[in-house]
Amino acid sequence: MLNFLIAFVFGIAAAIPFNLVYNLQLIYCGLISMALFAVVYLLLARRTMNKVMALMQSAQHDVQANRMERALATLQEGFKYAPWQFYVKGQINAQIGTLLYLKKDFAKSMPYLEKAFVKHWVAMCMLAVSYMKRNKPAKMAETFEKAAAGTRKEPFIWNLYAYCQDKIGQRDNAIATLNKGLKKTGGDERLEASIAALEQGKRMKMEDYGDIWYQFHLEKTGAMIKKQTKAAQGRRKMPRV
Numbered sequence: 001m002l003n004f005l006i007a008f009v010f011g012i013a014a015a016i017p018f019n020l021v022y023n024l025q026l027i028y029c030g031l032i033s034m035a036l037f038a039v040v041y042l043l044l045a046r047r048t049m050n051k052v053m054a055l056m057q058s059a060q061h062d063v064q065a066n067r068m069e070r071a072l073a074t075l076q077e078g079f080k081y082a083p084w085q086f087y088v089k090g091q092i093n094a095q096i097g098t099l100l101y102l103k104k105d106f107a108k109s110m111p112y113l114e115k116a117f118v119k120h121w122v123a124m125c126m127l128a129v130s131y132m133k134r135n136k137p138a139k140m141a142e143t144f145e146k147a148a149a150g151t152r153k154e155p156f157i158w159n160l161y162a163y164c165q166d167k168i169g170q171r172d173n174a175i176a177t178l179n180k181g182l183k184k185t186g187g188d189e190r191l192e193a194s195i196a197a198l199e200q201g202k203r204m205k206m207e208d209y210g211d212i213w214y215q216f217h218l219e220k221t222g223a224m225i226k227k228q229t230k231a232a233q234g235r236r237k238m239p240r241v
Contacts, residue, residue, distance in 0.1 A: 001083060001084055003041060003045050003048060003084050003085050004086070006044060007036075007037045007038075007041035008041075010036060010037070010040050011034065011035075011036040011037030012033055012037075014033070014036050015029045015030070015033035015036065018032060044084075048081055048085040049085065049088075052078055052092075055074055055075065055078045056075070056078070058074050059071040059075045059095065059099075062074060063099065068099060072096060072099055072100070075095050076092075076096070078095075087117055089115070090115065090117030090118070090120075091117045091120065093113070093115040093116045093117070094112075094113070094116035094117050094123035096109075096112045097115075097116050097123050098113075098122055098123050098126060101113065101130075101215075101217075102215055104217060106130060110127075110130055113127040113130065118147075118150055119150045121147045121151040121157060124144075124146055124147035124150070125143075125144070125160055127143050128140045128143035128144045128147065129160075129164060129216055129218065132168060137168055140164060140168075141165075144157070144160075144161040144164070147161075152184040152185070153186075154185075155181060155188040155190055155191050156209055157181075158177060158178060158181025158182075158184070158185070158191060159178070159181070159190060159194055159204065159206065159209070160206070160213075161174075161177050161181075162175070162177040162181070163204050163206055163218070165177060166203075171198055175198050178191050178194050178195045179195065182195075190208060207219075
């Protein structure tokens with residue numbers, strides 16, 4: 001990208017006079033060149049990422065104020081920085097894709113999610129769920145594996161992966177996924193509970209994850225509201241003494 005190229009050219013150009021004017025050995029000129037390249041690249045990369053982060057923070061404020069369209073427009077401005085720095089395009093795509101998915105604009109979210117940064121596990125999971133809904137189990141599994149590879153210690157990924165496998169009739173695969181998740185995460189009560197539920201022929205209780213679960217829109221609105229209301233009522237009850 002441009003930051004890399006600028007730093008590379010600067011590093012070489014700045015080191016040449018040390019050889020031509022001061023007759024410094026090439027090996028030392030090379031070391032100077034690499035040092036200059038590293039410093040300049042880090043400065044340029046930091047400047048670009050600061051601008052990108054400012055846009056994302058502005059978009060986040062808009063989301064919190066329920067100005068979703070304005071947030072999406074703000075994020076679109078971030079694409080102008082894509083030629084300058086590695087991974088910026090993928091990060092912007094991930095942010096836009098997740099916002100569109102949250103809006104239930106699944107058709108529009110798909111192209112962005114498909115080009116999202118693979119380390120953005122929420123975007124990857126949303127993409128995997130989208131593949132499941134489109135009856136593409138192989139693509140679903142491949143995408144979940146990418147999400148898990150980037151964030152192995154996050155139990156929710158393994159639980160969501162297994163939930164989707166169970167939903168399409170792959171219960172044995174779902175149990176295997178949960179057991180794999182247990183090993184990768186070092187143990188988790190909710191993963192263990194999900195294994196026990198599936199082995200007993202019961203459904204997984206994903207609502208224990210709260211908002212992070214509901215944002216994937218895998219439950220019908222009526223059922224989701226009923227569960228959220230019940231949970232809220234439970235929290236409001238006076239404790240017994």
